[in-house]
Amino acid sequence: MPEKGLTEAETKGNGLHTVVIKVNKKEYTVDVEPRMLLSDLLRDELCLTGTHVGCEHGVCGACTVMMDGLPVRSCLVLGVQADQSEIMTVEGLEGANGELHPLQNGFWEKHGLQCGFCTPGMLISAYHFLEQNPDPTREEIREAISGNLCRCTGYQGIVDAVEMASKEMREGEKMKCPSAQE
Secondary structure: OOOOHHHOOEEOOOOOEEEEEEEOOEEEEEEEOOOOEHHHHHHHHOOOOOOOOOOOOOOOOOOEEEEOOEEEEOOOOEHHHHOOOEEEOHHHHOOOOOOOOHHHHHHHHOOOOOOOOOHHHHHHHHHHHHHHOOOOOHHHHHHHOOOOOOOOOOOHHHHHHHHHHHHHHHHHHHHOOHHHHO
C-alpha cells in the first residue's frame, strides 16, 4: 500500500487533493485543500460536528479523535495526512442501535460534563486509555486525562465517570458468551 498523505492523494488541477478516509466505519472520498486541518475536514466537509476545536494549537485536547487506533489532536493533523486512515470521532462511540457507550453513560450519570466543550476529546482520550488499561486506579485515570483541559468540572465527575465506565465495560465483557468473544 502506498504511503499516506500527499504521496497518496491525487492532486487536482485546482490545487485540491482527493482524500479517501474511513470515519466511524464509513468510507468517504473528499477533495480538500492541502492546508485543511483534519478537524475542519470532519466538521465542515463531513458534518461531524462532535469534534470540537478549542485552542487550535493541540494544547486543550477538545479536538482529540482516534486515527489508526491512536488518539491524535485533529487540529494538528492535515486532512491530506489522514488519507487512507481510519478515524473514530465521538460520534463513533454510539452503539449500533443508538445506545450510549459506557463512557458516555458514565459522563451522564456521574455529571462528568457541564458546558460540554471538552467532552468529545475527554471521551476519546478515555476510550483509548481504557482500551490499554481496562481496570485503572483513580490516579491512573487522572494521569490519562491530564492532557485534556476542562474549565468547568474540576475533573472529579470525569474521574468518577471513567471509573464507572471501566467497571461497566469489564462486567459487559464477562457477560458475553464465549463464542461471541472469538
